Amino acid sequence: MTPIRIYLLTLFLLIGLEIPLNSEPLSETNQKAIDAFYKKNWSQAEMWFKESLKKNPNDPYANYNLACVYTIQLSQCEELTEEQDVFQLLNKAATYKKTYKRLMLKDKDLSLLRNTYRLNEIAGLSPKEIFTNVIWYGPSPGAYGPIAEIKFDSDGSFELSLVAFRESDGTLEKPKYSGKYQWISEKVIQLEFQKVPSSLPNQTKKRQARWNQNILEIDGFDYQFQDSHDRCSA
Template sequence: MVLALSLLALTLSAAPATPPSGRALNTQGFRLYQSGRYPEALEKFQAAAQATPDYALAHYNAAATLGVLRKQGKVCEYSAHRDVILEKLTTAVRLDARRLQRAKTDRDLDGIRDTLGWQKLLGRTPQKEADVPALLRTVSWYGPGVGVYGTTRALKFQDGGRVELWKRDVDDSGTPHESRTPGTYTVRGRTVEVKLPGAAPVTGTLSEAGALTFPEPLGGFTDSPSECDA
């Protein structure tokens, strides 16, 4: 009998431990989040989403924590890019539509309000021509990155047909110089005409895929700034 009990104890001790559930991992992550340990919290939330892929709250909490890290300027360190945050948030909303209502007032997600992805969650899409004027005004439009300098131009469409072109030029010594040029714009369907002082009007289009394209030298714009590029 003693031998049998010993063998049973050995068998039980050798059995692999049951991995924590997605909900248990999410709870651990929330405690870390509350204590301000955001990188560790993110790790737990991501593990929770991986352990239980249909657990909407884990995906949501991962998105919110990435939003906090983004606000803290840790974009590159933790891949807190806008598209990554939106991917996780979109998954959360797909799994549980109530997550969208929470997201509307969540300060952690303020960094993605001016994206096409957020507007799509609210029901506005570039596929609908009627939504184009609102998308132009609510989305921040960035030009492509230029090496280590990142994004060097952006367009901000405003109410009343006003637009502002932001540019950053780098001189031979590597010193950046920023400028802001106000102008006007009009919209007809998908066509956008921009008028800037001292230049001929430039006509571009907002595609169904969400790319805003003008002839050079204005060029193309998307809702994603160039980040972490070498």
């Protein structure tokens, strides 16, 4: 194989694996942080990434990976930081390294926040793309998690899942209700249910919904839907 063919093959492999072609050696503190990260020593990883950010607050690598550390801790119900702090780190990382926008949409370390409005916004998606990427949750009052979830697909369909208890024996059920939707305006959606949940006082199949970033309101529901739920309430 000629040198040029070897070069092209290597180049295609790197692109296919999404390995940065201009990757630079890690700083000493970032290297210590990532070593601790791979050992799942989150406190040490946090400490060293913070050291990197003391030297360079705009370091995209340290910002992005510290966001990953915090997200993992949040998923384990270790409330050492707020989601908003994670989004600030991701926003700074994406500002100084654009490739992180695509990465954060599929990074398993960020899976807890992948379906939130703010993460998708930082990743550069359009409002309607964000709307269909978000999973919308009702309140989470106890051990059974959200009392409702609704997901909108880009093909104009939606599916609503509710938590209910069978009257005869109290068995937990999760009935599903599907339908179609269309945009009335940038923030107003018309929903049409195939079958309306019996728990709703009004059995009208067509209902309007209004959304504003991470909040969704649907006519007939006495609660709001949000882009995340209280994972640790129980």
